[in-house]
Amino acid sequence: MKRLIEGVPLRGLLLLAVCAVLLIAAPYFVSDYVLSVLIIVLYFAYTGQAWNLMIGFAGLLSLGHALFVGIGAYASAALFIHYGIGPWAGVFVAIAASVAAGCFIGYLGFRFSIHGVYFALLTIAFAEFTGIIVDHIRWLGSTEGFFLPVSNRQTVDLLNLRGSQAMFYYVILGLTGAALVLCRLLLNSKLGYYWQAIREDQESAEAIGVHLFRYKMIAVAISSGLTGIAGVWYAFYYNNLFPESTFATGKSIEIILGPVVGGVGTLFGPILGAFILTPLGEVLTSLTEGLKIDGVKQLFWGACVAAIVLFRPTGLWPWISSLLGLDPRRDGDKR
Amino acid sequence: MPAEIYLNVAVSGLLTGLIYGLSTLGLSVIFGVIRIVNFAHGEIMVVGMFVTLMLFRWLGIDPLLSIPIVAVALFGFGYLLQDWVVRRVAHLADHMQFLLMAAVAVILISACLMIFGPDAQGVQVAYALESYQVGPLIVDKVRLIAGIAALVVAGALFAFFRYTATGKAIRACGDNYAGALVVGLNVRRLFALTFGIGCACLGAAGAILLLIVDVHPYLGPAYTLLAFIIVIVGGMGSLPGAMLGGILIGMSEALAGILLQPSLKSAFSFGLLILVLLLRPQGLLGKAAR
Numbered sequence: 001m002k003r004l005i006e007g008v009p010l011r012g013l014l015l016l017a018v019c020a021v022l023l024i025a026a027p028y029f030v031s032d033y034v035l036s037v038l039i040i041v042l043y044f045a046y047t048g049q050a051w052n053l054m055i056g057f058a059g060l061l062s063l064g065h066a067l068f069v070g071i072g073a074y075a076s077a078a079l080f081i082h083y084g085i086g087p088w089a090g091v092f093v094a095i096a097a098s099v100a101a102g103c104f105i106g107y108l109g110f111r112f113s114i115h116g117v118y119f120a121l122l123t124i125a126f127a128e129f130t131g132i133i134v135d136h137i138r139w140l141g142s143t144e145g146f147f148l149p150v151s152n153r154q155t156v157d158l159l160n161l162r163g164s165q166a167m168f169y170y171v172i173l174g175l176t177g178a179a180l181v182l183c184r185l186l187l188n189s190k191l192g193y194y195w196q197a198i199r200e201d202q203e204s205a206e207a208i209g210v211h212l213f214r215y216k217m218i219a220v221a222i223s224s225g226l227t228g229i230a231g232v233w234y235a236f237y238y239n240n241l242f243p244e245s246t247f248a249t250g251k252s253i254e255i256i257l258g259p260v261v262g263g264v265g266t267l268f269g270p271i272l273g274a275f276i277l278t279p280l281g282e283v284l285t286s287l288t289e290g291l292k293i294d295g296v297k298q299l300f301w302g303a304c305v306a307a308i309v310l311f312r313p314t315g316l317w318p319w320i321s322s323l324l325g326l327d328p329r330r331d332g333d334k335r
Numbered sequence: 336m337p338a339e340i341y342l343n344v345a346v347s348g349l350l351t352g353l354i355y356g357l358s359t360l361g362l363s364v365i366f367g368v369i370r371i372v373n374f375a376h377g378e379i380m381v382v383g384m385f386v387t388l389m390l391f392r393w394l395g396i397d398p399l400l401s402i403p404i405v406a407v408a409l410f411g412f413g414y415l416l417q418d419w420v421v422r423r424v425a426h427l428a429d430h431m432q433f434l435l436m437a438a439v440a441v442i443l444i445s446a447c448l449m450i451f452g453p454d455a456q457g458v459q460v461a462y463a464l465e466s467y468q469v470g471p472l473i474v475d476k477v478r479l480i481a482g483i484a485a486l487v488v489a490g491a492l493f494a495f496f497r498y499t500a501t502g503k504a505i506r507a508c509g510d511n512y513a514g515a516l517v518v519g520l521n522v523r524r525l526f527a528l529t530f531g532i533g534c535a536c537l538g539a540a541g542a543i544l545l546l547i548v549d550v551h552p553y554l555g556p557a558y559t560l561l562a563f564i565i566v567i568v569g570g571m572g573s574l575p576g577a578m579l580g581g582i583l584i585g586m587s588e589a590l591a592g593i594l595l596q597p598s599l600k601s602a603f604s605f606g607l608l609i610l611v612l613l614l615r616p617q618g619l620l621g622k623a624a625r
Contacts, residue, residue: 055430061429061430061433063433108609108612108613112612112613112616113616114612114616116429117372117429118567118571118612118616120429120430120433121563121567121608121612122609122612124560124563125564125605125608125609125612126605126609128560128601128605129602129605129606129609132598132599132601132602132605133602135598136596136598136599136602249556249560250556253434253437256430256434257434260430260431260434264428264430293449295444295445295446295447295448295449295552296445296449297445298441298442298444298445298448299441299442299445299446299449301441302438302439302440302441302442302445303438303442305434305435305437305438305441306420306435306438306439306442309424309427309431309434309435309438310420310423310424310435313424313427313431
């Protein structure tokens with residue numbers, strides 16, 4: 001507990017508590033539409049946090065995180081549809097499968113010392129490859145899609161993840177909070193310092209005795225496992241899975257947008273980014289609906305992202321954090 | 336199935352592969368010199384295809400004749416893109432550069448969508464249905480012309496980098512950035528030129544490709560991924576490697592299309608990519624990583 005809040009200024013803790021209370025109370029005072037937007041926001045905050053763990057902490061660029069979402073989603077959905085095994089058990093299979101896939105890619109990549117852009121392309125290749133393979137597996141619904149039985153939205157069955165919108169909201173909120181705590185603990189642990197050493201200078205880290213292969217693998221394993229859990233939630237929230245849309249590179253890009261906008265390598269960057277981008281997308285949709293021109297929304301979208309990369313390349317969180325005076329007081333703790 | 340079918344498919348794959356190779360030259364030149372992975376590659380080529388389409392529709396210019404026009408137009412586009420936008424992210428981390436190029440790609444797709452609509456559109460040239468017969472081999476005239484045109488443009492590019500002073504200066508920037516600055520090369524201008532040349536390749540490849548493929552805005556991402564596969568198989572930054580990779584992927588795609596299922600052909604290419612990344616990460620003709 002001490003490690004969790006050490007060095008965080010009091011007003012930061014207060015602000016965090018206020019945000020947490022607001023989020024927990026949200027289902028009681030917002031409309032269904034706002035709640036559905038919040039659910040998507042939290043989904044991207046969570047997956048962004050998981051992605052950020054690899055690139056922001058350990059410096060490993062993955063552009064294929066949709067792979068882990070897809071594996072988690074398909075694994076749990078297959079167990080549920082074919083064997084009636086609920087997600088409470090399926091989530092473990094999903095984590096195992098995602099971690100196995102992540103470790104496989106990581107093993108191949110790090111073993112043959114593939115890094116930087118090449119590693120990123122390897123992750124894209126695996127995601128696209130898996131998507132095409134799933135496309136041809138009849139057992140997983142192939143191109144026609146994989147559908148979970150539509151649930152009763154009134155009752156709440158947490159073990160089987162069947163229930164109301166609010167239940168899905170609390171599940172993803174809990175996951176996001178847990179991921180935040182986990183990342184905070186990891187970042188300030190010995191493991192986290194090893195990762196940051198690798199991120200800053202791989203050769204130097206190796207020279208002082210950091211086992212590159214081992215710690216990179218741990219980063220990939222944790223990140224892919226966390227993302228796999230998001231996959232389970234995704235499958236049971238949307239109730240339908242299509243290989244083309246689940247594994248596409250576009251989906252991986254959606255995951256990384258939040259952290260990049262918010263600030264790669266920061267704890268609150270992925271969350272802030274998701275809270276900015278998803279509502280922005282919704283606003284753009286409603287604004288451009290009347291125009292009846294295809295592509296206007298995407299045009300704005302691309303322009304926003306380009307503007308952030310060009311004018312705020314460190315992301316928005318470091319800037320907002322210093323505006324609010326939330327920077328840690330300790331020396332040498334800042335990025 | 337008789338052997339002639341495989342031969343025919345292989346030849347047609349080879350000719351398509353030459354066009355792939357030409358377009359990948361654009362990616363390879365940019366990466367080899369500026370060290371930026373152009374994630375908007377396919378989208379820029381689609382823009383080239385649309386420009387060719389407009390020239391054909393409005394002025395009746397044959398796609399083959401419009402190659403130089405499209406190449407010049409996209410050269411200008413690439414030059415300005417590098418000088419105004421991409422240059423500003425050169426010092427940022429890989430993922431930021433990636434994101435900027437992905438944003439450029441999204442902007443280009445949506446601009447094409449707004450201007451040209453979502454439907455697939457193609458050109459119908461007079462010689463579209465003609466073919467040559469050599470023994471058991473039947474070669475589409477369009478494909479043959481397209482393949483030869485791709486070879487010619489690629490040859491011109493090789494000559495440019497090998498024999499002209501500007502070409503050598505560009506290679507110098509790629510080989511040793513600091514050295515190029517020290518000897519007084521105008522690196523900023525040369526980088527912009529490089530990006531322009533890369534995009535000109537894409538324009539030429541797009542113009543040629545329009546002969547055999549109908550264009551629509553969503554064509555871009557598939558070609559971006561395809562070019563990545565080719566450039567890694569052939570070797571990032573290696574120009575002959577890009578052509579070789581293009582031919583290999585073109586042929587393997589065509590053969591996978593009849594041996595397995597057409598829908599599995601890209602899985603086959605991705606499989607090839609994974610193999611190459613593992614066994615020879617610098618690519619078939621690439622230099623060892625620095």
